[in-house]
Amino acid sequence: LFYCIQIISRCQQLHVRLCTAFCVSLPYPASRKQDKIEIPWGELMKRSSLLGSTLVHRTFTLVFLLAVTLSMSAQWMNQDSEEEGGIPAYNAGPPPKGTKLPAIVTKADLWGPDAQYPYQTHAYELAAKIPTILHQQPCYCYCQRIGHNSLHSCFENTHGARCSTCLKELYYSYQQSKKGKTASQIRAGIIRGEYKTIDLQTAATIN
Numbered sequence: 001l002f003y004c005i006q007i008i009s010r011c012q013q014l015h016v017r018l019c020t021a022f023c024v025s026l027p028y029p030a031s032r033k034q035d036k037i038e039i040p041w042g043e044l045m046k047r048s049s050l051l052g053s054t055l056v057h058r059t060f061t062l063v064f065l066l067a068v069t070l071s072m073s074a075q076w077m078n079q080d081s082e083e084e085g086g087i088p089a090y091n092a093g094p095p096p097k098g099t100k101l102p103a104i105v106t107k108a109d110l111w112g113p114d115a116q117y118p119y120q121t122h123a124y125e126l127a128a129k130i131p132t133i134l135h136q137q138p139c140y141c142y143c144q145r146i147g148h149n150s151l152h153s154c155f156e157n158t159h160g161a162r163c164s165t166c167l168k169e170l171y172y173s174y175q176q177s178k179k180g181k182t183a184s185q186i187r188a189g190i191i192r193g194e195y196k197t198i199d200l201q202t203a204a205t206i207n
Contacts, residue, residue: 087191090138090150094183101135102156104128114161118204123167126174126206127155133173136183137190141165168198171206 095101106128107121115121127134134152141163143154151169154160160167172195176186189195 088138088140088142089144089148090187091136093136094132095135101131101152104131104152104155105157110158110161114158117200119167119171119200120161122204122206123160123170124155127152127160127170130174130177133177133183133186134170137169137173137187139166139169140190140195164200165195167200167203169195171195171198171200171203175206 104127105124107115107124110121110124131152134155135150137151139148139151139154141154143159143163143166146159148154148159151166151173154163154166155170160170169190172190173186175198176189181189
């Protein structure tokens, strides 16, 4: 607000200077180059007031747009902070009977950077074994922003091969399922952050 008042004050000073310069720079008639044109004081004040009103209006418009922009930016930042502070998207139960989940990408479809390490391709082999469990797990890389609705979504494409969070959650989910844990129990462990203990360098040996 302080800076806005300063801007308006300076604009008012500027419009007086512009009016003075405008009046001084008026062209002389060709036949009377040595005589100055006298403008009535009322006309001068009218032009000054009009110019001043225009500058003040534009200043208030700019200040308003700046305030709206800052407000929207703060809102988006708060929304992102709240989103990352909560539990990401997941499905509370298995898919409805008769519903077929999207296919997991096969190992043969991974190449280049997506198949650089054994733990990347092996993760997709294990994901194909526990699709229903993955369907019920949240993914803490917050990929719901790109339309994912569970950890399963990450392995429907090559996203999972490029994300350490997705890979660790996948190996954790598989390990726990082999121990007889239910999908909800596995989800509780992921929410507690237990998947972070997975070492990807040795994960390719998990079967």
